[in-house]
Amino acid sequence: MASPEGDAQALLAFKAAADPGDRLTFSPTSDHCRWPGVSCSADGKVYRLLLESAGLTGTFPNGTLGSLDQLHFLSLQDNALVGPLPDDLSGLRSLKALFLDRNLFAGSFPASLLSLRGLRALDLSHNRLSGPIPAALATLDGLIALRLEGNRFVGSLPAFNQSSLKSFNVSGNHLSGAVPITAVLASFDPSAFADNPGLCGALVRKECVSSASFFPRGGRSPAASAAAPSPIATQALLSSSASRSRVSHKSAVTAIGFLIGAVALVGIFTASFVIRKKRTKQQGEILALEKNTMNSATSISEINVESYNEEIDSMSNELEAAAALAMAISEERVKRLSMNGCLVFCAGEAPIYNLEHLMRASAEMLGRGSLGSTYKAVLDSRMAVTVKRLDKKKLGSMAKEGFERQMDTVGRLRHPNLVPLRAYFRSNEERLLVYDFQANGSLYSLIHGSRSTRAKPLHWTSCLKIADDVVQGLAYIHQSSCLIHGNIKSSNILLGSDFEACLTDSCLSFLLEPSDNQNDSGYRAPEARNSLQQLTPSSDIYAFGVLLLELLTGKPPLQHPVLIPPDLPVWVRSVREDAACDERLMMIIDIAAACIHSSPECRPTTWQVLKMIQEVKETDTGDTDNDSTFIS
Numbered sequence: 001m002a003s004p005e006g007d008a009q010a011l012l013a014f015k016a017a018a019d020p021g022d023r024l025t026f027s028p029t030s031d032h033c034r035w036p037g038v039s040c041s042a043d044g045k046v047y048r049l050l051l052e053s054a055g056l057t058g059t060f061p062n063g064t065l066g067s068l069d070q071l072h073f074l075s076l077q078d079n080a081l082v083g084p085l086p087d088d089l090s091g092l093r094s095l096k097a098l099f100l101d102r103n104l105f106a107g108s109f110p111a112s113l114l115s116l117r118g119l120r121a122l123d124l125s126h127n128r129l130s131g132p133i134p135a136a137l138a139t140l141d142g143l144i145a146l147r148l149e150g151n152r153f154v155g156s157l158p159a160f161n162q163s164s165l166k167s168f169n170v171s172g173n174h175l176s177g178a179v180p181i182t183a184v185l186a187s188f189d190p191s192a193f194a195d196n197p198g199l200c201g202a203l204v205r206k207e208c209v210s211s212a213s214f215f216p217r218g219g220r221s222p223a224a225s226a227a228a229p230s231p232i233a234t235q236a237l238l239s240s241s242a243s244r245s246r247v248s249h250k251s252a253v254t255a256i257g258f259l260i261g262a263v264a265l266v267g268i269f270t271a272s273f274v275i276r277k278k279r280t281k282q283q284g285e286i287l288a289l290e291k292n293t294m295n296s297a298t299s300i301s302e303i304n305v306e307s308y309n310e311e312i313d314s315m316s317n318e319l320e321a322a323a324a325l326a327m328a329i330s331e332e333r334v335k336r337l338s339m340n341g342c343l344v345f346c347a348g349e350a351p352i353y354n355l356e357h358l359m360r361a362s363a364e365m366l367g368r369g370s371l372g373s374t375y376k377a378v379l380d381s382r383m384a385v386t387v388k389r390l391d392k393k394k395l396g397s398m399a400k401e402g403f404e405r406q407m408d409t410v411g412r413l414r415h416p417n418l419v420p421l422r423a424y425f426r427s428n429e430e431r432l433l434v435y436d437f438q439a440n441g442s443l444y445s446l447i448h449g450s451r452s453t454r455a456k457p458l459h460w461t462s463c464l465k466i467a468d469d470v471v472q473g474l475a476y477i478h479q480s481s482c483l484i485h486g487n488i489k490s491s492n493i494l495l496g497s498d499f500e501a502c503l504t505d506s507c508l509s510f511l512l513e514p515s516d517n518q519n520d521s522g523y524r525a526p527e528a529r530n531s532l533q534q535l536t537p538s539s540d541i542y543a544f545g546v547l548l549l550e551l552l553t554g555k556p557p558l559q560h561p562v563l564i565p566p567d568l569p570v571w572v573r574s575v576r577e578d579a580a581c582d583e584r585l586m587m588i589i590d591i592a593a594a595c596i597h598s599s600p601e602c603r604p605t606t607w608q609v610l611k612m613i614q615e616v617k618e619t620d621t622g623d624t625d626n627d628s629t630f631i632s
C-alpha cells in the first residue's frame with residue numbers, strides 16, 4: 001500500500017501532466033490533504049479528489065493517480081484534458097465514483113477500469129473516446145450509473161442487465177446492431193440510445209435490416225426477431241424482470257403490460273377505456289389511463305426510481321456522496337457556495353430546506369437542456385424537487401445583471417397550470433432554480449411514448465384537455481405579468497398529480513444571449529429564429545399552434561410538413577387514421593392553423609385562443625358515442 005507521501009507524489013505527478021496552465025495550487029511544501037479539491041482520511045491517504053471545472057488542459061497519463069489505493073471519488077469533470085485515458089487505473093481499488101465527463105479525452109475505453117469491482121458510478125460522457133464498449137462492463141455488478149453519451153464508441157452494445165443500474169446513457173455515439181433486449185435495458189427510455197444511427201431493434205423502435213436473410217421470403221428475418229421480442233426473449237425478460245429483487249409486484253405487472261405488445265395493448269386500452277368511460281368522463285382520468293397503459297416503460301422507470309431511492313437510503317454515506325456527485329457539486333463547493341450566496345424562496349414562501357439539504361440530496365439527472373442540466377433531488381425529508389443547474393457557458397449578460405429581479409418576478413407566478421418556481425440560488429459560480437418535481441412526467445413522453453406502443457396519436461379529447469390547460473397557463477403569464485413563456489414545447493409541459501398539464505421553464509429566455517439561435521426544434525416563430533429579442537406573446541402563440549399539431553398527429557415538430565392551411569386537416573386526419581370527421585376535431589385544427597400563421601399580426605391573441613378552445617369544449621355535436629370511436 002502506498003504511503004501518504006506516495007499519494008502526495010502521485011498528485012504532484014498528475015499536476016505536472018494535467019495542469020500546464022498552473023491552475024492548481026498544489027504546493028510541495030504544504031500538507032497535501034489541504035490542497036484544493038483533495039480530501040484525506042485520518043491516516044493522510046487521499047480519499048476524494050474533486051477537480052471539476054479547474055481549467056486543466058493537459059493530459060492524464062499513466063504513473064499519476066493510478067496508485068491512489070484509498071481513493072473513493074475522483075472527478076475531473078468539465079476540464080479540457082486531452083489524450084488517452086491512463087491504463088493503470090486498476091490500482092484504484094477503492095474507487096466508487098469516477099467522473100471524467102466533459103473533457104477532450106480520446107482513445108479507447110480504459111480496460112483497467114474493468115477490474116474495479118466496487119465502481120458504482122462511471123461518467124465518461126462528452127469526450128472523444130472511440131473503439132468498442134467492452135462487454136465486460138456488463139459484468140460490473142453494483143454499477144448504478146453509466147454515462148457514455150457523446151463519444152465516438154463503435155460496435156455493438158453489450159447486454160447490460162445489472163439490476164443495480166438506474167442511470168444509463170449511450171446516446172450520441174456510433175454504435176450499431178440490435179440493442180440487446182434485457183430487463184434492465186428495456187427499463188430505459190429510448191433517448192438513452194438515441195443518435196446512434198446504426199442501432200436497431202425493439203428498444204429503439206427501429207427494425208433491423210439484415211443484408212443476408214436465412215429465412216424464406218415472408219418469414220421473419222433474424223433482424224426482425226431482434227426488433228420484436230421473441231417469445232423466448234420475452235420469457236427471459238419476464239423472468240429476469242421478476243427476479244429483480246427490489247422491483248415490486250406492481251412493476252412486474254407493468255412490465256408484462258409492456259411486453260405483450262402494441263396490438264394487445266391497444267386492445268386492453270380500448271376495453272379499459274370503455275369500461276372506465278361508463279364510470280366517468282373525467283378528462284384527467286382519460287389522460288391517466290392513456291399514460292399508464294400506453295406508456296408503461298415510463299412507469300417501469302418511475303418504479304425503478306422509487307426502488308433506487310430506497311436503495312440509496314439503505315446504502316452507505318459513500319454512495320449518497322456518489323449520488324450527490326452526480327449533481328456535479330462537490331462538498332467543498334457546497335461549503336463555498338453557502339458562504340457566497342443563499343437560497344431565496346419565492347413568493348414569500350417559508351424556507352423548508354436550505355442549500356446544504358439540497359446539495360446532499362440523492363440526485364438523478366433528468367436531462368440536459370438549452371440552459372443547463374436538470375436533476376431530480378430527493379431530500380432527507382423524502383420530498384422530491386427538481387433542480388435546474390444553469391450552465392455558465394450558455395448564459396447571456398442578463399443572467400448576470402438582472403437575475404434576482406427577474407427570478408423574483410417569475411417566482412411570483414402561481415397558477416394551477418404552471419409548475420411553480422419555489423426557490424433560486426445565485427453565487428459567482430452557480431445558479432440554481434428549484435421547481436416542484438412532477439412525477440407524472442412530461443407531455444413529450446406522453447405523446448411520443450417510451451416504447452413502440454405509442455404508435456398512434458392521443459385521443460383527441462385528451463388533446464383538447466391538454467390544450468385548454470396549456471392556454472390557461474399561458475394566458476395567466478401573458479396577462480397578469482406581461483411576461484412571455486419563450487420556450488413552449490412538449491418537454492416543457494409536465495403532467496401534475498391529476499394529470500393536469502402544467503407549463504414549466506416559464507420566462508427563462510432572458511437568461512440566454514439574445515442572439516442565441518440554437519433552438520431549431522420547430523417551435524420557434526419565424527420572426528424570432530435569429531433573435532430572442534423578437535420573442536413576444538405572439539411567438540408563444542405560434543409555438544402553441546405547433547404543439548397543437550404535435551398533440552393531434554403524434555409527430556414531433558421537425559416532422560411537420562410545410563402546408564398551406566387548407567391542407568392541414570387532410571394531413572392531420574391522414575396521420576390520425578380516424579376516418580370520421582368530428583366537427584370539434586376540425587375546430588382544433590383550425591385553431592392550430594391560425595396560431596402558426598407566419599405573420600405575427602395575423603395570429604390570434606392568447607385570449608382569443610382561450611375563447612376558441614372554450615367554444616370547442618362547449619360545442620355539442622349530439623354524438624354521444626363519438627369519443628369511443630376516436631380511441632387511438
Ligand SMILES: Nc1ncnc2c1ncn2[C@@H]1O[C@H](COP(=O)(O)OP(=O)(O)OP(=O)(O)O)[C@@H](O)[C@H]1O
Nearest residue numbers: 366367368369370371374386435436437438442491
Ligand atoms: N419539474 C420537473 N419535474 C419532472 N420532470 C421535469 C421537471 N422539469 C423538467 N423535467 C424534465 O427534465 C428533462 C430535462 O429538462 P430541461 O428543462 O433541462 O430540458 P428540456 O426541457 O429538454 O429543454 P429546455 O432547456 O429547452 O427547456 C425534460 O425531459 C423535462 O421534461
